[in-house]
Amino acid sequence: xxxxxxxxxxxxxxxxxxxxxxxxxxxxxxxxxxxxxxxxxxxxxxxxxxxxxxxxxxxxxxxxxxxxxxxxxxxxxxxxxxxxxxxxxxxxxxxxxxxxxxxxxxxxxxxxxxxxxxxxxxxxxxxxxxxxxxxxxxxxxxxxxxxxxxxxxxxxxxxxxxxxxxxxxxxxxxxxxxxxxxxxxxxxxxxxxxxxxxxxxxxxxxxxxxxxxxxxxxxxxxxxxxxxxxxxxxxxxxxxxxxxxxxxxxxxxxxxxxxxxxxxxxxxxxxxxxxxxxxxxxxxxxxxxxxxxxxxxxxxxxxxxxxxxxxxxxxxxxxx
Amino acid sequence: xxxxxxxxxxxxxxxxxxxxxxxxxxxxxxxxxxxxxxxxxxxxxxxxxxxxxxxxxxxxxxxxxxxxxxxxxxxxxxxxxxxxxxxxxxxxxxxxxxxxxxxxxxxxxxxxxxxxxxxxxxxxxxxxxxxxxxxxxxxxxxxxxxxxxxxxxxxxxxxxxxxxxxxxxxxxxxxxxxxxxxxxxxxxxxxxxxxxxxxxxxxxxxxxxxxxxxxxxxxxxxxxxxxxxxxxxxxxxxxxxxxxxxxxxxxxxxxxxxxxxxxxxxxxxxxxxxxxxxxxxxxxxxxxxxxxx
Numbered sequence: 146x147x148x149x150x151x152x153x154x155x156x157x158x159x160x161x162x163x164x165x166x167x168x169x170x171x172x173x174x175x176x177x178x179x180x181x182x183x184x185x186x187x188x189x190x191x192x193x194x195x196x197x198x199x200x201x202x203x204x205x206x207x208x209x210x211x212x213x214x215x216x217x218x219x220x221x222x223x224x225x226x227x228x229x230x231x232x233x234x235x236x237x238x239x240x241x242x243x244x245x246x247x248x249x250x251x252x253x254x255x256x257x258x259x260x261x262x263x264x265x266x267x268x269x270x271x272x273x274x275x276x277x278x279x280x281x282x283x284x285x286x287x288x289x290x291x292x293x294x295x296x297x298x299x300x301x302x303x304x305x306x307x308x309x310x311x312x313x314x315x316x317x318x319x320x321x322x323x324x325x326x327x328x329x330x331x332x333x334x335x336x337x338x339x340x341x342x343x344x345x346x347x348x349x350x351x352x353x354x355x356x357x358x359x360x361x362x363x364x365x366x367x368x369x370x371x372x373x374x375x376x377x378x379x380x381x382x383x384x385x386x387x388x389x390x391x392x393x394x395x396x397x398x399x400x401x402x403x404x405x406x407x408x409x410x411x412x413x414x415x416x417x418x419x420x421x422x423x424x425x426x427x428x429x430x431x432x433x434x435x436x437x438x439x440x441x442x443x444x445x446x447x448x449x450x451x452x453x454x455x456x457x458x459x460x461x462x463x464x465x
Numbered sequence: 466x467x468x469x470x471x472x473x474x475x476x477x478x479x480x481x482x483x484x485x486x487x488x489x490x491x492x493x494x495x496x497x498x499x500x501x502x503x504x505x506x507x508x509x510x511x512x513x514x515x516x517x518x519x520x521x522x523x524x525x526x527x528x529x530x531x532x533x534x535x536x537x538x539x540x541x542x543x544x545x546x547x548x549x550x551x552x553x554x555x556x557x558x559x560x561x562x563x564x565x566x567x568x569x570x571x572x573x574x575x576x577x578x579x580x581x582x583x584x585x586x587x588x589x590x591x592x593x594x595x596x597x598x599x600x601x602x603x604x605x606x607x608x609x610x611x612x613x614x615x616x617x618x619x620x621x622x623x624x625x626x627x628x629x630x631x632x633x634x635x636x637x638x639x640x641x642x643x644x645x646x647x648x649x650x651x652x653x654x655x656x657x658x659x660x661x662x663x664x665x666x667x668x669x670x671x672x673x674x675x676x677x678x679x680x681x682x683x684x685x686x687x688x689x690x691x692x693x694x695x696x697x698x699x700x701x702x703x704x705x706x707x708x709x710x711x712x713x714x715x716x717x718x719x720x721x722x723x724x725x726x727x728x729x730x731x732x733x734x735x736x737x738x739x740x741x742x743x744x745x746x747x748x749x750x751x752x753x754x755x756x757x758x
Binding site for chain 2: 180200202207210212213216221222244248
């Protein structure tokens with residue numbers, strides 16, 4: 146497997162790709178509408194609004210209403226992309242997501258913009274590190290975290306074919322292109338780099354950091370496999386099982402709380418294997434962030450490529 | 466998913482036809498009889514299941530009966546018909562009343578009502594659109610129906626459809642803030658294709674609404690949110706019919722239907738304890754006799 150070149154010098158805000166693809170889809174399909182909570186700017190919907198003024202439904206600062214309205218549109222044959230800053234979309238409207246969207250099986254695309262700690266210094270009220278745990282617990286809701294602009298485009302296109310409700314986590318913190326234009330495949334992890342000693346399972350922001358970590362670990366003689374787990378729910382359990390038989394340890398890395406997120410999901414698979422492997426779960430451990438930029442906070446919580454590399458090497462060399 | 470009962474649907478069609486052709490007095494009598502039959506059905510469902518929300522069922526049944534038997538443009542044999550009117554029961558805890566009404570309309574066989582709340586039944590304690598035809602969205606937690614109905618009304622307008630959206634709200638339910646977010650949106654967007662009906666029985670689970678967290682003046686509240694407001698006797702079928710079929714203006718309509726919780730059963734009327742108390746077999750016999758009068 147060829148590792149796509151990571152050039153951290155060029156990085157991208159995934160919201161741009163998201164908005165471009167959404168407008169492109171809207172040109173092709175009249176059923177596509179956008180619903181937002183006064184977030185035309187922060188959801189990058191300015192162009193969409195210009196082109197399709199009737200199909201941009203801004204309900205104002207009212208997330209419960211926004212998700213309910215999205216469900217009503219979906220149940221009437223439209224394909225609503227419901228866009229809001231992830232902390233408010235998921236936190237404020239969680240019961241609407243559960244009852245109106247997931248339980249009612251209304252094919253809404255919930256777009257959690259600027260997730261994780263993208264809002265940096267604005268603080269924990271504006272961070273969305275709980276979203277993956279909350280939403281992973283809801284039956285019938287797919288949870289998707291694209292890793293770069295190309296995968297974001299591909300996931301938006303997939304989500305617009307409305308089989309069932311989906312949550313799409315759309316990153317704001319700039320990331321390099323890492324998926325090498327491999328299309329998003331729902332429910333499947335993509336192996337971005339093969340390795341034989343340790344597997345790193347990463348999502349979103351952490352994928353490029355995992356790839357850098359793997360490259361650095363290789364220089365130290367440790368072979369690291371990198372899985373881009375862009376579908377958090379339902380999880381690609383086969384990829385995890387293969388990692389437990391083909392490598393000797395698993396590191397998970399997510400810009401989210403470790404309580405019930407990606408790491409917890411992977412661990413639940415690993416521990417039910419006949420021969421479980423040791424794990425390191427990187428993320429935020431039930432803690433509110435101090436003040437700082439996103440980059441600072443990722444470092445503060447041990448989510449740099451160096452942290453991933455150390456965790457992987459630690460597992461590879463552990464006497465277990 | 467349950468399927469339609471063609472025989473009941475045919476009877477429902479005959480009822481609708483006769484309703485359009487007959488005198489006001491006869492219309493009133495037709496809806497009154499039909500609603501009281503559903504009340505009796507409802508009491509038996511709750512007695513059999515050992516659970517339900519009987520007080521609210523009795524208060525909402527004249528509203529439901531008027532809608533399904535004289536107002537809604539629907540076809541029980543084509544529950545997915547695109548241009549059907551949409552009906553949402555936001556106060557989902559009165560599911561038994563909705564099921565009794567849907568079955569009488571022919572959306573599914575009346576025999577299915579025996580399964581209310583039974584293990585694995587389609588007829589859950591709160592309605593599920595995936596299992597029950599005629600249910601448009603899953604409700605139960607309060608404050609969900611109006612935002613979803615606003616989305617349906619926006620969709621109707623986007624598709625230039627003539628369909629109308631009706632949503633029934635409990636009055637206690639209006640203490641949930643999500644309703645007022647949606648009320649603002651409907652007023653702001655002048656959704657004239659939306660009618661919200663408040664089952665104003667003035668009792669919530671634990672006490673009177675006005676003692677708990679007062680809603681009055683409710684008409685002024687909706688007016689100030691940009692709605693047209695009509696206030697009617699929620700047990701006067703012809704008044705309800707007129708309110709539901711009034712030609713739409715330029716704003717959404719709120720019909721405040723003044724009702725009595727437990728309506729039709731003397732020992733339940735306006736008694737807070739009958740929110741979800743289950744009547745005994747003897748009480749059901751007494752109630753049935755009162756409703757047959």
